[in-house]
Amino acid sequence: MSVGSIMETEFPKGYAVLFGADGKVIVTPQSEERSSTIRSMQIDSLALGRHAKVISDVYIDFPADENSAPDLAILREDARKEGKRYSFEDVLLISEVVSASSARKDYDDCTTKYGRYGIPVYLVVDPYAGEVVLHTEPSANGYSTALKRAYGTGKLPIPLGDGRTFTLDLDELPRPEPETDTH
Numbered sequence: 001m002s003v004g005s006i007m008e009t010e011f012p013k014g015y016a017v018l019f020g021a022d023g024k025v026i027v028t029p030q031s032e033e034r035s036s037t038i039r040s041m042q043i044d045s046l047a048l049g050r051h052a053k054v055i056s057d058v059y060i061d062f063p064a065d066e067n068s069a070p071d072l073a074i075l076r077e078d079a080r081k082e083g084k085r086y087s088f089e090d091v092l093l094i095s096e097v098v099s100a101s102s103a104r105k106d107y108d109d110c111t112t113k114y115g116r117y118g119i120p121v122y123l124v125v126d127p128y129a130g131e132v133v134l135h136t137e138p139s140a141n142g143y144s145t146a147l148k149r150a151y152g153t154g155k156l157p158i159p160l161g162d163g164r165t166f167t168l169d170l171d172e173l174p175r176p177e178p179e180t181d182t183h
Helices: 004-006 032-048 104-116
Strands: 015-019 025-029 072-075 091-097 121-126 129-137 144-149 155-157 165-169
Touching: 015 104, 032 072, 032 091, 032 165, 091 104, 104 121, 121 144, 121 165
Parallel strands: 091 121
Antiparallel strands: 015 025, 072 091, 121 129, 129 144, 155 165
16 A cells, blocks of 8 residues: 555544555554453553563464464563564463454454464453453364353453463453433
């Protein structure tokens, strides 16, 4: 996409438009729920240590040019960038926050992809359904184990492959505000 065509393009409201160095244009929905949910997970991750390798919306290299920038990822403490990015092999946990337009991708496509590449823990956080789905035991077709927990049901301890535990506080995850009629 040329600079001129980018300048003339009207992108949808409520979406972030990212331009990758490789020429890709990424249009991703943004919402207060997504932002607040990621922030809540980042706050919970502080228990892993102030300098724990926890990243959000940062590209991770996967084979076959299937790179991802997950909403939240927890990396091994000894993870080192290869070039400008971390490798999928450094990932202990990936979490995606569901939005209205990303539900199929987060529940289906990402579950298959992250399982296929052996990501030990994949967490789907769905503010609209008020639940999280914790996937463990990666396999060629996704994950062998899926545990659903509702928002408001206490703390969910998630063992990481390096002996640490990431504890997600399900009581503190934000819920979408009800829509109000503006007429």
